[in-house]
Amino acid sequence: MGSSSCEGAVVIDGKAIANSIHQEIAQEVSYLWNNYGRVPGLAVVIVGDRKDSQTYVRMKRKACTEVGMKSISVDLPGDASEETILDHVMELNADPEVHGILVQLPLPKHVNEERILNAISIEKDVDGFHPLNIGKLCMKGREPLFVPCTPKGCIELLLRMEIPIKGKRAVVVGRSNIVGLPVAMLLNKYDATVSIVHSSTTDCKSLVKEADIVIAAAGQAEMVKGDWIKPGAAVIDVGTNYVKDPTKKSGQRLVGDVDFTEAKKVAGWITPVPGGVGPMTIAMLLKNTLEGAKRAFSQPEDSNA
Numbered sequence: 001m002g003s004s005s006c007e008g009a010v011v012i013d014g015k016a017i018a019n020s021i022h023q024e025i026a027q028e029v030s031y032l033w034n035n036y037g038r039v040p041g042l043a044v045v046i047v048g049d050r051k052d053s054q055t056y057v058r059m060k061r062k063a064c065t066e067v068g069m070k071s072i073s074v075d076l077p078g079d080a081s082e083e084t085i086l087d088h089v090m091e092l093n094a095d096p097e098v099h100g101i102l103v104q105l106p107l108p109k110h111v112n113e114e115r116i117l118n119a120i121s122i123e124k125d126v127d128g129f130h131p132l133n134i135g136k137l138c139m140k141g142r143e144p145l146f147v148p149c150t151p152k153g154c155i156e157l158l159l160r161m162e163i164p165i166k167g168k169r170a171v172v173v174g175r176s177n178i179v180g181l182p183v184a185m186l187l188n189k190y191d192a193t194v195s196i197v198h199s200s201t202t203d204c205k206s207l208v209k210e211a212d213i214v215i216a217a218a219g220q221a222e223m224v225k226g227d228w229i230k231p232g233a234a235v236i237d238v239g240t241n242y243v244k245d246p247t248k249k250s251g252q253r254l255v256g257d258v259d260f261t262e263a264k265k266v267a268g269w270i271t272p273v274p275g276g277v278g279p280m281t282i283a284m285l286l287k288n289t290l291e292g293a294k295r296a297f298s299q300p301e302d303s304n305a
């Protein structure tokens, strides 16, 4: 399970792997219900009506209820003030039925994103975006309370496909706070030798070509070409770029940061878009929420315990 291959690389079936993780989580949720009489709760906050954000938020809320968790929805108008959003975060921080808080990004331009993310209780920071959680992720011998979902999903794919990490060369394309940087730090924790390439790197291609593991997270449609890939490498494509496609009813098509058709011919493993990292991001969000709930339930001072 979890892969298929006819020509070239093994295509990693992220959707199938995410589905089996959902099943594992659903079992743990029913165990918690049977033993504690409580279920994990995930609050998803959305500000404004961006179409892509609404799609992702809908998927997160649906996945949450499907595994038996409680979904708490906070939908605010695009002109909601920073104070209003902060008030909602504070209320969720104090709510004993909420174990995870996700504020969908990007926030409207008038809102200071950093201020909102800093206000989320680190015990409920299921996105893993709080600076304290990111800081611990980077430090030797320290463990954050939560690892960011997309980076955690990339590692989970490598682990479940039994792709070796220790001692291997990994190259991360992109250095965003939510994917590139944390995934590089995680690969470092798993003892890969990690390089990060970005918009100011002079020769991305030759660096990527040395990699046993490539994580493409630059947000540039199909920028990683087939001839950038070392034969047999594992290629994990984090990109979610919508490009114009007049042959589609919607007029657009979702593509990754990797030229899939060409890279598949040389890689050892490759993730498709869609159906690769995307579903894993949601599976890891549920996993983080479950972990947060288990920590809360095992605390004697927890108000509902």
Ligand SMILES: Nc1nc(=O)c2c([nH]1)NC[C@@H]1CN(c3ccc(C(=O)N[C@@H](CCC(=O)O)C(=O)O)cc3)C=[N+]21
Pocket (backbone or CB within 6 Å): 055, 056, 059, 102, 103, 104, 105, 106, 127, 149, 150, 240, 254, 273, 274, 275, 276, 277, 278, 279, 280, 281, 282
């Ligand atoms: N606070 C916050 N946390 C996030 O984790 C977060 C966020 N903000 N803002 C936006 C990005 C994006 N993101 C995705 C989640 C699932 C898919 C996913 O499941 N994609 C499907 C396809 C979906 C489609 O067809 O549009 C797939 O790749 O197969 C993609 C992207 C989470 N993000």
